[in-house]
Amino acid sequence: xxxxxxxxxxxxxxxxxxxxxxxxxxxxxxxxxxxxxxxxxxxxxxxxxxxxxxxxxxxxxxxxxxxxxxxxxxxxxxxxxxxxxxxxxxxxxxxxxxxxxxxxxxxxxxxxxxxxxxxxxxxxxxxxxxxxxxxxxxxxxxxxxxxxxxxxxxxxxxxxxxxxxxxxxxxxxxxxxxxxxxxxxxxxxxxxxxxxxxxxxxxxxxxxxxxxxxxxxxxxxx
Amino acid sequence: xxxxxxxxxxxxxxxxxxxxxxxxxxxxxxxxxxxxxxxxxxxxxxxxxxxxxxxxxxxxxxxxxxxxxxxxxxxxxxxxxxxxxxxxxxxxxxxxxxxxxxxxxxxxxxxxxxxxxxxxxxxxxxxxxxxxxxxxxxxxxxxxxxxxxxxxxxxxxxxxxxxxxxxxxxxxxxxxxxxxxxxxxxxxxxxxxxxxxxxxxxxxxxxxxxxxxxxxxxxxxxxxxxxxxxxxxxxxxxxxxxxxxxxxxxx
Ligand SMILES: Nc1ncnc2c1ncn2[C@@H]1O[C@H](COP(=O)(O)OP(=O)(O)O)[C@@H](O)[C@H]1O
Ligand SMILES: [Mg+2]
Numbered sequence: 001x002x003x004x005x006x007x008x009x010x011x012x013x014x015x016x017x018x019x020x021x022x023x024x025x026x027x028x029x030x031x032x033x034x035x036x037x038x039x040x041x042x043x044x045x046x047x048x049x050x051x052x053x054x055x056x057x058x059x060x061x062x063x064x065x066x067x068x069x070x071x072x073x074x075x076x077x078x079x080x081x082x083x084x085x086x087x088x089x090x091x092x093x094x095x096x097x098x099x100x101x102x103x104x105x106x107x108x109x110x111x112x113x114x115x116x117x118x119x120x121x122x123x124x125x126x127x128x129x130x131x132x133x134x135x136x137x138x139x140x141x142x143x144x145x146x147x148x149x150x151x152x153x154x155x156x157x158x159x160x161x162x163x164x165x166x167x168x169x170x171x172x173x174x175x176x177x178x179x180x181x182x183x184x185x186x187x188x189x190x191x192x193x194x195x196x197x198x199x200x201x202x203x204x205x206x207x208x209x210x211x212x213x214x215x216x217x218x219x220x221x222x
Numbered sequence: 223x224x225x226x227x228x229x230x231x232x233x234x235x236x237x238x239x240x241x242x243x244x245x246x247x248x249x250x251x252x253x254x255x256x257x258x259x260x261x262x263x264x265x266x267x268x269x270x271x272x273x274x275x276x277x278x279x280x281x282x283x284x285x286x287x288x289x290x291x292x293x294x295x296x297x298x299x300x301x302x303x304x305x306x307x308x309x310x311x312x313x314x315x316x317x318x319x320x321x322x323x324x325x326x327x328x329x330x331x332x333x334x335x336x337x338x339x340x341x342x343x344x345x346x347x348x349x350x351x352x353x354x355x356x357x358x359x360x361x362x363x364x365x366x367x368x369x370x371x372x373x374x375x376x377x378x379x380x381x382x383x384x385x386x387x388x389x390x391x392x393x394x395x396x397x398x399x400x401x402x403x404x405x406x407x408x409x410x411x412x413x414x415x416x417x418x419x420x421x422x423x424x425x426x427x428x429x430x431x432x433x434x435x436x437x438x439x440x441x442x443x444x445x446x447x448x449x450x451x452x453x454x455x456x457x458x459x460x461x462x463x464x465x466x467x468x469x470x471x472x473x
Contacts, residue, residue, distance in 0.1 A: 127332035
């Protein structure tokens, strides 16, 4: 083996990599927020008394969870222009990841809502509160709290999976790494560094999420 | 039908029937509760006591009969349920405090969302009622940090914050350790002394003697007997009542 390792070109490209990190964080955090919001809507449809809404939600969730995320990304970016929806790489990436995240979040949050004792909802009703208020002020926080670790794992997975959107030229970390590779041919060094950066991002995201968890979703329990 | 003129009747149940699937849990219940009246409801487990009071604020639907609260008819599908729930407070066996909110926030939430009270006013009223149940000093704590008896007193204060005209209690002391029963019963006795209308499902016969105007005995979905406590305990008219009293008083 006579390969000489040379990380210098990789480190020299740090502004590009930093831009990639920002792209990854921007696209995945937006997708998490939108995905959680949309997921809660699907969860409510899934749990509603109307069979029509339930069927739509179940169909959607099953469709997303049983097809590859890369296919979903390709469909949004390459497929949707056929019906007149033309998106930039980044827009398509955020939309596809939001749609993907929503299906998983819907199922996770449903587990949380089902863990709430009926007495909580009855107490809200007995106090005269409307259903929407009961879900917003009584059910939401304890439900999210109950499934918070699962939700965080899903968010971290989403951030890692965001490397796939480089394939539709969304300018995130992997996209820039590939560009750098084609310029320098330092594949070993580049992808090793890339791996280390993703590892660090996971750790940071995990720390941020657990801070959010401690501030918004924790309270004393026995 | 206008019943607002009959203001001495706070609750009126007429021929109320309820089924859970094939199970007939309430059979032709007729019950009138006068303003300021205190009723203790007792009977064996599964006789329909909880279901009966839960129909009054429409936590359960009835299939037949009519229920009026303050002259407003509660339709079988829950028409007017919102209106009626404003007048009816409820205290549950399991307290059902909101675990993610402090004691104070538990008492403020419905005031804010239902009555649209300002924060300052809601807090004032919450503190007043927390003082009334002697727990104001715990206002900043979370439910899990309180004992069962303290939690139940907070639950009572939370209900009172909505200015109910009627309070429903569903075995409020059954989930408590024995040493905490008294503090909750004392709170309820002081409410009774203030003249609020109440229906209380309980087997605390000391409480019944102290505050009840009427003790009602239910069995298998029917009201078997209804009498003033003196007569109820000393001279029950029905064999089933006697058997039941024998059981609960002997242990
Ligand atoms: N949600 C429900 N679904 C089906 N059956 C129920 C339900 N709630 C209560 N029951 C049944 O109705 C009967 C009366 O219950 P309940 O009113 O809770 O009795 P009590 O409070 O006197 O112990 C019991 O046989 C109980 O099993
Ligand atoms: Mg009961």
